[in-house]
Amino acid sequence: MTMSKRERVDACIAAIHNAIGGELTAGNIGKLTADQVTLLVWETLRDEMMSGGFVQLIYNGYGTFVFKNPFAKAVKAWGMTELSKLVYDAHRLYKKHHERIETDCDDDEFMALYEQFPDFDELDDEFVDNEEKWTEQIADYIEGHIENFDLEDINIQGK
Secondary structure (H helix, E strand, C coil): CCCCHHHHHHHHHHHHHHHCCCCCCCCCHHHCCHHHHHHHHHHHHHHHHHHCHHHHHHHCCCHHHHHCCCHHHHHHHCCCHHHHHHHHHHHHHHHHHHHHHCCCCCHHHHHHHHHHCHHHHHHHHHHHHHHHHHHHHHHHHHHHCHHHHCCCCCCCCCC
């Protein structure tokens, strides 16, 4: 049975997680290739965006991981200019609003953040509308550059 493109992307992500013991840390990130790290940033971005958008991503503390890494530049190099532009646009809003969004709050205050920062709404919608296409583009990139995702060089768990 042939795997879908989404399944192939998820299998590559799972293999990276397995190789690093399930969690990306300061101690193991340096053992990954730039493409492997980019794929893990994609996973975080996708998961947060599909469940709550940029406000949730920033509130949950992933803003630094997504916006302060060269993720947008990397996916642009992968040929994904639309995703890169979206991340750059969101980064501008992140710089403007992250301190307020990152403040601890209860559930009601968190939900109110969506009303306080409607600038993210169009970007959230654009991500959701394009997620499937972008996942397919990532699968194509992985297939065309499989050597950049080779896990044999990762020896974090003493395997």
